[in-house]
Amino acid sequence: MNEEARNMLPTVNARIYPRGGLDVLSRAEVARLRDASSGGMHDLLRRCALAVLTSGSASDDPRAAQELYPDFDIQVLQQDRGVRIDLHHAPAMAFVDGEIIRGVAELLFAVVRDLAYTAIELNERDLDTGDAITDAVFGLLRNARVLHPTEPNLVVCWGGHSIGRDEYLYTKQVGYELGLRGLDICTGCGPGAMKGPMKGATIAHAKQRRRTMRYIGITEPGIIAAESPNPIVNHLVIMPDIEKRLEAFVRMGHGIIVFPGGVGTAEEILYLLGILLREENADLPFPLILTGPTAAAPYFEQIDQFLRLTLGEAATSRYEIIVGDPVKAAKRMAAGVRKVKDYRIAQKDSFFFNWAMKVPLEFQKPFVPTHEAMAALDLHHGRKPHALAADLRRAFSGIVAGNVKEDGMRRVEQHGPFEIHGDRDMMDALDGLLRAFVEQRRMKIAGEYRPCYRVVT
Numbered sequence: 001m002n003e004e005a006r007n008m009l010p011t012v013n014a015r016i017y018p019r020g021g022l023d024v025l026s027r028a029e030v031a032r033l034r035d036a037s038s039g040g041m042h043d044l045l046r047r048c049a050l051a052v053l054t055s056g057s058a059s060d061d062p063r064a065a066q067e068l069y070p071d072f073d074i075q076v077l078q079q080d081r082g083v084r085i086d087l088h089h090a091p092a093m094a095f096v097d098g099e100i101i102r103g104v105a106e107l108l109f110a111v112v113r114d115l116a117y118t119a120i121e122l123n124e125r126d127l128d129t130g131d132a133i134t135d136a137v138f139g140l141l142r143n144a145r146v147l148h149p150t151e152p153n154l155v156v157c158w159g160g161h162s163i164g165r166d167e168y169l170y171t172k173q174v175g176y177e178l179g180l181r182g183l184d185i186c187t188g189c190g191p192g193a194m195k196g197p198m199k200g201a202t203i204a205h206a207k208q209r210r211r212t213m214r215y216i217g218i219t220e221p222g223i224i225a226a227e228s229p230n231p232i233v234n235h236l237v238i239m240p241d242i243e244k245r246l247e248a249f250v251r252m253g254h255g256i257i258v259f260p261g262g263v264g265t266a267e268e269i270l271y272l273l274g275i276l277l278r279e280e281n282a283d284l285p286f287p288l289i290l291t292g293p294t295a296a297a298p299y300f301e302q303i304d305q306f307l308r309l310t311l312g313e314a315a316t317s318r319y320e321i322i323v324g325d326p327v328k329a330a331k332r333m334a335a336g337v338r339k340v341k342d343y344r345i346a347q348k349d350s351f352f353f354n355w356a357m358k359v360p361l362e363f364q365k366p367f368v369p370t371h372e373a374m375a376a377l378d379l380h381h382g383r384k385p386h387a388l389a390a391d392l393r394r395a396f397s398g399i400v401a402g403n404v405k406e407d408g409m410r411r412v413e414q415h416g417p418f419e420i421h422g423d424r425d426m427m428d429a430l431d432g433l434l435r436a437f438v439e440q441r442r443m444k445i446a447g448e449y450r451p452c453y454r455v456v457t
Contacts, residue, residue, distance in 0.1 A: 009068055010092035016085050016100055018109040025078050025116055032119040033076045033112065041119050044221055048115065048238060049074045051228040052107040053087075053094040056191075061447075062225035062406050065091075076112055085112065107229055110144065110236040117143050118240050133364045137239070137247050138353060144237045146216055146252070147352040152341045154214065155333055156186045156253035158268045159193025160261025160442050161227050170293040170326065171196030171259050177330030178257075179204025183337065186253055188245075189217020189236060190227030193259040198232040216252075220245045226404035241366045242397060246271045251354045254337045255287035257329065258319075260296045262442035263403065263434070267396035269303070271363060273311060274389030276318045280358040285343045286318075287336025294324035302436060306429050310392060311385040362390045369398030369408055371415050374453075379422025379430075395420050399434070402452025403443055412452045424457045431455040 025033075036042040050065045050072055066072075071089040078084075085108070094104045117140060127133050141147050155178055159171060175185060175197030185201045187194035198215045205213045217233035220242055229236055239245040249256070250272060258269060272288060275281060290300055300321050307315050322329045341351070349356045367373065377391045398418050401408025412418065420430070434455070443449045 011069065011071070011089040012087070012092050012095050012098070014087045014090060014095070014098075014100060016087070016105060016108075018083050018085065018105075018112070025076070025083055025112075026120070027078065029116040029120050030076055030078045033116060041115055045076070045111065045115055046072065046074055047225050048111045048221060049087075049108055050091075051224045052104060052111055052236070053091045055094070055104055055107060055229050056231050062404055062409070065225065065228070083112070085109075103231060103234070107233065107236045111238060114140065114144060114238040118238075122240060130359065130361045130364055133244070133361075134247065134251070134355075134359065137244050137251060140239060140244070141237065141248060141252065141353070144235070146214075146235050146237060148214075149350065149352050152254040152337055152344065152351050153183050154186055154216070154252060154254050155183045155197075155337070156249045156256045157193065157197040157259065158188070158249075158256060158261065158265055159196075159259030160265055161188075161190045161192040161194065162262065162442055162444060163192045163260055166293050166295060167260050168192060168196050170291075170296075172200035173326040174257065174259075174291060174329050175200025176204045177326050178333065179210075180208060181330055181334045182208065182210070183330075183334065184214040184216070186214070186216040186218065186249065188223070188227065188264075189219045189229045189233050190223075191230055193261060193265075194227070195230035195232065196259075197257070198230065202232060218245055218248050218252075222401065222405040222407065225406070242267075242400075243364050243366050247359055247364060250275065250286075250357060250359070252352070253354075254340045255333050256289070257333060258288070258290045260292045260299050260442070262437045263396045263399045266303070266433070267393050267400060269307070270389045270393040270396065273307065273315050273318060274386045274393060275357065275359055275363060277311065277315060277385045277389065278358060278360065284357060285336065285339045286357070287333055287340070288319040289322055289329055289333055289336075290319055291322040291326070291329040292324075297323045299436075299440070302433060306433050309429050310426060311389055315385065360386070360390075362387070363393070367394045367397055369394070369401045369418065370411065371418055374398045374418040375421060377420065377422070379420070379426055381423050381426070395430070399453050408452070417452055417454045419454050419456050421456045427455050427457040 032041045033045050034042055054065050069091055073088040075086040094100055122136055171193045179201030185197050215232050216235045217229050218237045220239045239248055344351055347356055377395055379391055402412045437443055438449055
C-alpha cells in the first residue's frame with residue numbers, strides 16, 4: 001500500500017470507560033503503562049492495543065498494522081470514576097456509528113488488564129523455580145477471570161494460522177462436533193486453525209441453547225501483532241512469553257486437538273510431548289489428537305515420522321492420529337475428557353487448573369532465540385526424549401521468532417539466518433519437515449517466504 005493510500009485509512013479518536021474486571025488501576029500500574037522509556041510498557045501497550053483494534057486482520061506481518069496506522073496512540077488514566085482509555089487515530093474498523101464494537105472493547109480492556117498485571121505483579125516475583133513460575137501462570141489466569149470451577153469441558157485447539165481452505169473448513173467441522181458435545185474451545189486466538197474451531201462451536205452451542213460459552217484466546221506480546229485476535233474470542237489472555245503461554249494451555253485444557261500447521265504447531269507438539277514423556281506424568285490422562293482432512297494425511301505422516309526419529313516410539317503412545325473424520329475426533333476427545341474428570345476426582349485435583357502435571361523448569365524458563373543460543377542447541381541422539389524435546393521445541397520457537405516476532409525478525413535482518421546444528425539424520429528430517437512447511441505455504445499467509453534459518457549437518 002502506497003503512502004497516499006495509507007493516509008486515507010479512516011481513523012477515530014475516542015474515549016472509553018472499561019467495566020467488568022478492569023474498574024480500577026493503581027497509580028504505579030498507570031505510570032508503567034504510560035511510561036514511553038526503554039523500560040516502560042507504553043510501546044508494548046500500543047502494539048498490543050493496535051492488534052486487537054484490527055481484530056480479524058488477514059496479515060501475519062507484525063509491522064503491517066503499525067505502518068498502516070503510524071499515528072495511533074493509546075493513553076490509560078485512572079480517575080475518581082475509574083479507568084479511562086483515550087484512543088487517538090484508532091482504526092475506524094473497530095467502531096460502528098462512532099461507538100467502539102463491544103467485543104473489540106472487551107479485548108482492549110484485556111490488553112490493559114494483563115499488561116498492568118505483568119508490569120507490577122510479575123516483576124515483583126522471584127521466578128527462578130518451577131513452582132514460582134506455575135504460580136505466576138495461575139495468578140495471571142485468575143486475574144483474567146478465566147479459571148472457572150465447572151465441569152471439565154475445555155478443549156485446546158492448536159494449528160496453523162496459514163492453512164488452506166479445506167483444512168480451515170475441517171477445523172470448523174471439528175469445532176461444531178465438539179460444541180454439540182458441550183465442549184468449549186481455547187486456541188491461540190488468531191486466524192486459521194485458531195478461528196475455525198471457535199466458529200464451528202458457535203453454531204453447535206446455539207443449537208444446544210447453551211447460554212455461557214467460552215472461546216478463550218491465549219497469546220503473548222511477540223505473537224499478537226502478527227496474529228491479531230479473531231472476532232469470536234470472548235476471553236483474551238496475554239501471557240508474558242511463549243513458555244508461560246504454553247503452560248497456560250496445558251494447565252487449563254482438559255485435552256488438546258492439533259490441526260495442520262507450521263513451525264508454531266510443531267513447537268506446541270514438542271512442548272506437550274516433552275512433558276508427557278516424563279516419568280512423573282506417565283499415568284496422567286491427557287487426550288492428544290492430531291487430526292485434519294483426508295488431504296492432510298501426508299502432513300501427519302511426516303510429523304509422525306519426525307517424532308518417531310527424534311523422541312522414539314514411546315512418544316506415539318501419547319497421541320492418536322485421526323484423518324478425515326471430525327465426528328470420531330470429537331467423540332474420542334469427549335471420552336478423553338471424561339477420563340480426565342474421573343482422574344481429577346480420584347486425585348482430588350481441581351477441574352480448572354491441572355496442578356498434577358509436572359512441568360520441568362527447562363520447559364518454563366524463557367528462551368531468547370539469539371544466533372548463539374540457536375547454534376548451541378543440543379540436537380543429538382542419546383539424550384532422554386524429554387530433554388531432546390525441550391531443545392527441539394526451542395529450535396522451532398526460534399524459527400517462529402524469525403518469521404513473525406519483531407525482535408527475531410530484527411536479529412535475522414542484522415545477522416542473517418539462524419543456524420541449527422545436530423546429528424545428520426535428525427537435521428535431514430528437520431530440513432525436510434521445514435521445506436514441506438514452506439512448499440505448503442504454512443510459514444506465511446502472504447508474500448514470498450525467505451527462510452530465517454539454515455539447517456547445518
